[in-house]
Amino acid sequence: MITPLFKFGYFGDEFSLIVAVLIGIGFGFFLERAGFGSSTKLAAQFYFYDMTVLKVMFTAIVTAMVGLLYFGWLGILDLTLVSVNQTYLASQIVGGLILGIGFVIGGYCPGTSVVACATGKKDAMVFLLGVIFGIFVFGEFNTIFEPLMELTAMGRVLLPDVLHLSYGLVVFLVVLMAIGAFTLAEYVEKILALKKDK
């Protein structure tokens, strides 16, 4: 096994920052290509007439997920060295809900607002000021949030563990779910476009 390259010591911390910029360039490029530099396009997801957010997000997840599995199988990638988000159910539920409400009110998420700022959207600049203000407030009052954040700390839990299914089978099921979601999304968009024409 030779990857993750960084974890096997192929390069050091300084060079990893150059890698960070390069990966960021790819990230920002495809976000903008997809149309995620526009709040009206992003918000349309929540009114069903433009499901691009769902399509792009699930395609990206499926691509990377299948890639992880594939490179793991080939013995090129040591999956145990890939950092996985720990599960804190309570804070992820509460935080997710707040984030979703913030998304439909503000029209961006932090990453897409950066891209929108880079292409000159003034509302994204105000949004980003809001994000900075929100993080500052959280930081100042972090002790208030701490009990919630430490509640239900479950450590490294993966979907296959919870569903008691093999990793490969869960990957297959997620792919099926994504294809189902895409079909539904295309259908809903068509229906709403017809309604608009009338």
Next chain:
Amino acid sequence: MDQNLINDKPVKYMNPYLAGIGLGLVLLASFLVMGRGLGASGAFSTLIAAGTSVVAPEHAQSNAYFSEYLGGSLGETLKDWLLFEVIGVVIGGFVSGLLAGRIKLKTDKGPNISNGKRYLFAFIGGGLMGVGAKIARGCTSGQALTGGASLAFGSWVFMMMVFTGGYMFAYFIRRQWR
């Protein structure tokens, strides 16, 4: 691209599935090269911690949250992987926008809302995002995208909650967008 320069009209967005594959390959590259995924909100935590440490050094050090982001010096603090990644996001977004003729100073909003109200909602939404991302330990990039691809249970719960929250509240804010 050349045609676009002549017509001075923005190019159509990329096919969403193709853009998704591109994004997924970037994420996969990050896993293979770094052993970690993408992020966004974390970079701003670093910036805010750094800013606070400059304005009020003792306050930043004594704050349990900010101090986690601080290195030995300001330079060390700013040598943060996510911060450099977000600098890349700015460059990548700008380049893509430039190639597509989409770089323009403007306010993106629905037809029935004033600029002032749009900014107000943008600030409120951003503020909620900042707090929510910190509570959840990540935003759409670090939790939904990265955690989703690595099949982290909590990240999938998070993703479902983001859509739930958005769809639940969409009705109340519909005038802003339609």
